[in-house]
Amino acid sequence: MNRGQGWFVVLPDSADAASAVEVLGAWTDLQLETHNSGRPWLMGRWSPREMTVVEADRGRVALIGDYPPPERWARTLGRIRSAVELDDVALEIPGSFHLVSTLDGQVRAQGTATGLRRLYHARVGGVTIGCDRADVLAEAIGDDVDEDAVLLRLLEPSVPHPLGGRPMWRNVSAVPEGHYLHLDSRGDRWVRRWWSPPEPSLSLAEGAPRVAQALADAVAVRTDAGGVVSADLSGGLDSTSICFLAARGPADLVLFTQAGIDGGHEDAMWARRAATHLPDAEHLEMRPGTLPSFYTGLSTAGEGFDEPALGGRIRGMNTELARLMGAKSSRLHLTGEGGDQVVQALDSYVHDTLRTHPRTGLRHLRALSAECRWSLPATVRAAADRRPYRRWLTDVAADLSPVRMSDRTPTLMGWDAPPTLPPWITADARERLRQLIRAEAGQASPLAPTRGRHMALAQIIASTRMCRQIGRFTAQAGVPFHYPFLDDQVVQACLAVRLHERTTPFTFKPLTLAAMRGVVPDEVLARRGKSEFSREIHSGLAAQRAELAELLADSHMARLGLVDGDALRQAALVLYPPQLPVYYLEMTFAVETWLRARATTPVKAR
Secondary structure (H helix, E strand, C coil), X not given: CCCCCCEEEECCCCHHHHHHHHHHCCCXXXXXXECXXXXXXXEEECCCCCEEEEEECCEEEEEEEECCCHHHCHHHHHCCCCHHHHHHHHHHCCCEEEEEEEECCEEEEEXXXXXXXXXXXXXXXXXXXXXXXXXXXXXXXXXXXXXHHHHHHHHCCCXXXXXXXXXXXXXXXXXXXXXXXXXXXXXXXXXXXCCCCCCCCECHHHHHHHHHHXXXXXXXXXXXXXXXXXXEXXXXXXXXXXXXXXXXXXXXXXXXXXXXXXXXCCHHHHHHHHHCCCCCCEEEEECCCCCCCCCCCHHHCCCCCCCCCHHHHHHHHHHHHHHHHHHCCEEEEECCCCHHHXXXXXXXXXXXXXXXXXXXXXXXXXXXXXXXXXXXXXXXXXXXCCCCHHHHHHHHCCCCCCCCCCCCCCHHHCCCCCCCCCCCECHHHHHHHHHHHHHHHCCCCCCCCCHHHHHHHHHHHHHHHHHHHHHHHXXXXXXXXXXXXXXXXXXXXXXXXXXXXXXXXXXXXXXXXXXXXCCECHHHHCCCCCCCCHHHHHHHHHHCHHHHHHHHHCCHXXXXXXXXXXXXXXXXXXXXXXXXXXXXXXXXXXXXXXXHHHHHCCCCCC
């Protein structure tokens, strides 16, 4: 099995952990960090720069991931006497990292607040251990794939909370976002919350400087070591902001722009405009066809992942881009992914605003209704809907029919985008999904107390699942992609701004504009929209038709009874259903290629 970018396991400070160490010892060339007792604490594979261990008063604390030079924070961690103190410290250090401590025989391990760096746990050799990869744990215990988890992934990108984080194996559990795993020396374990989203109480004027500082710190974590750093310069506000912040640092900057097929595609024009203000950076603008098309290498797109992910369409393209940036000596590649989800909310923010600021909420609702052409009765019903999360989740499970691009109903005024399925999913699979959602609905709690805040956090968490996997396969290609917008400090700063001030139908990304004023030139901030890649999608499907046909000729999902193979092949290879969003096909491909990878590279402890 290809474990991708590296991995680590966390072991309790207990003699009983020796059996787990013995299982893991079957794998060669593992690195090791120990508890003060001398017993194994961390085992796995990581680069020297990825992990720093600090000696604390009562044990040791490790950061694993991307963070500033240790001299800036090691003294703070060295004074830690209790794991509880780590709650605040985790948000004081910029970057994106796992935080693991062993203090007086008690172990605490956590990922990032919204899931870009995740953590799992399972019983190995009779004791609970943690790991940043679910497939490593599954391999250690010889676990079987959970078919219900496979089925749930067909609802992407709208798997309702908390079902979206369910691991793909039966005996592997996930540590929820914002929680930590505790392992004690007696063999007990528990999971507790360390982070909650902030109250959105700041005005735009108050919050923008905090966002600007958090984003600048996040970028500096990646650029302060110097050398060469590359970055997407797509022409959009998010990637452009990252580029201007990166240009402030000591690293030499290589900017990448992909021109669109469509003659009306404006990304390259805006990117060139931005590049004129960055004369010290090298700007590479690639014409259509220079990089592999969308869906290139799709049949192997699930390899090295511990869950299906929507990045399969761009895996071939981004792998080649990573190699090209590697040829330019780039250490890492910065992107603006996550910006759409972090700096603004979806339509359900209006539901909150109608109750907290009625006049503003009504004005926003009227504008959204006109822009989206919602009918008046449907708009009134959505605005008046007061169903709690559990009731809403139970109700939406009744109708999983596909959404159409021509639909004119305010579906995003609910707690989340309602879960839906494409027409090629079998009736049995649909019914099983209804049962799974209803079973979870009876005990589910929302991510936040109101619809707008819940949905804002849910869309961030969903975005981390794709970015996490892209980061892994680009690291394998030599230049890992990084996502500063998804760092905890940036997410925290953005979520603290009032929903109706960072999201409005009258201004495009007002929080980005306010935060980047004075960093990005006004003429570059003047962009009021973004381009889309539908022509590239359909062109890629046509170009890779032979590979798609081979992939779907003997579908693993069809064997499991999840899809109607003929209907799926008709949609993918002959005529895609009109008005059906293409993400249905993309998630189907993601699940199919992931199952295919599991079949061709079976789990084994080597």
